[in-house]
Amino acid sequence: MLVLRTVQPTDLxxxxxxxxxxxxxxxxxxxxxxxxxxxxxxxxxxLQQNIESPGPQNYFFVLEDQTNRRLAGCSEIVATTGSSEPFYSLRNRPFTSASRELNIKHGVPALSLCQDLNGHSLLRGFHIDTALVRTPHSELLSRARLLFIAAHAQRFADAVISEIVGFSSDDGHSPFWDAVGKHFFDLPYVEAEHLCGLKSRTFLAHLMPQYPIYVSMLPQAAQDCIGRVHPDGQEAFDILAREGFETNSYVDLFDGGPTLYARTLDIRSIAQSQIAQVITGESIDARGRYLVSNVSLEDYRAIVADLDYRAGQPVALDYGMCQALQVSEGSTIRLIAL
Known part of the structure; x- marks a missing residue:
């Protein structure tokens, strides 16, 4: 059985x-x-802090195979962007120029460096083994974070965002980076992303142009990358889109990938998930497949399970499910249909 749990130092x-x-x-x-x-x-x-309002905290989760203790994926939540350092992105909106004398008014799409997304909760770090792509366990790895937010709402902001990896070729070539960022850093895209991971995007953002970049003046290949998802990032995008996330006018600083946005209380796994009490049973007449989590903090766990769930009624879990979730008879769980 694959279980999502909070990260431990031994996972390094x-x-x-x-x-x-x-x-x-x-x-x-x-x-x-x-x-x-x-x-x-x-x-x-x-996880050890007593939190009444969101701040710079981060919550790191891993997907573990219980049979061999092998990690098959990971994902993360940042409670509030901009708490420890500015969160930079590019705003993609028309820049309007007008001439009253000529009776001309014209809008040209432009990219502007901004910190508009400070103060949101951020979903990031989604990675899963290739063999598990587009399986229920991809849903578990992504959406169990949302069940965690639902269980500990005071720790998170009123809106959630996620930056989806933008397009680059198999050899690590990014047309957007070559047309924009490379002129200011003289670094290949792969190296710039590596530096961002090792340090932060702040020092790189300081070197980016402080004035609007007119989209129409970029090469067509770069324009085509704005808001475009990398093929290997499509599943992460699709899962969140089904949760009610939508693209907005912000794109990634380096590769032009889209940013997804949702009001926290409108997210499907938060708005529609249900609380139930556990009863233990040896056999289950399963009628549907669900994402199921405990409501713990430090020992948070979630699984995919086939259950017989009826709203307002206790839910029967077998021994293996109880062990995976670290729950017992009478414990509270949260669940939502896959």
């Missing part, structure tokens, strides 16, 4: 393996032991 070696396998552009999963260790320890510390 396996997280390094996942980082090496992750998609270029997932800067929140750097292939660097020191940075990963800091991320793990920050998560452990965040």
């Amino acid at each position: 070696p396996q997280l390094q393996r996942l980082a090496r396998e992750s998609l270029v552009g997932v800067t929140s999963l750097p292939d660097d032991s020191a940075r990963l260790r800091d991320r793990i320890l920050d998560s452990c510390s965040s």
Whole structure:
């Protein structure tokens, strides 16, 4: 059985393996032991804090195969962007110029460096083994974070965003980066993303142009990348889109990938998930497949389970499910249909 759980310091070696396998552009999963260790320890510390309002905390989760203790994926939530350093993105909106004498008014799409998305909760770091792509366990890895937010709402902002990796070629070539960022850094896209993962995007953003970049003046290949999803990032996009997330006028600083946005209380797994009490049983007449989580903080866990769920009634879990979730008779769980 695959179980999503909170990260532990002993997960570091396996997280390094996942980082090496992750998609270029997932800067929140750097292939660097020191940075990963800091991320793990920050998560452990965040889970131990008594939080009444969101701040700089991060919550790191791993997907573990219980049979061999192998990690098959990871994902993360940042409670509030901009708490520890500015959160930069590019705003893609028309820049309007007008001439009263000529009776001309014209809008030209332009990209402007901004910090508009400070103060939102951020879903990031989604990575799953290739063999599990487009399976229920991809849903588990992404959506269990939303069940965690539902269980601990005071720790998160009123809106949630997620940056989806933008287009780059198989050899790590990004037309958007070549047309924009490379002129200010003289670095290949892969190296710039690597530096962002090791340090932060802040020092790179400081070198970006402070004036609007007119989209029509960019090469067509770069224009075509604005808001375009990398093929390997499409599943992460699709899962959140089904949750009610929508694209907006913001794109990633480096590759032009889209940013998804949703009001927290409108997200499907938050708005529609149900609370139920556990009863234990040896056999279950399953009628549907669900994402199921406990409501713990430090020992948060979630699984995919076939259940017989009826609204307002206790839910029967077998021994293996109870062990995976670390719950027992009478415990509270949260669940939502896949």
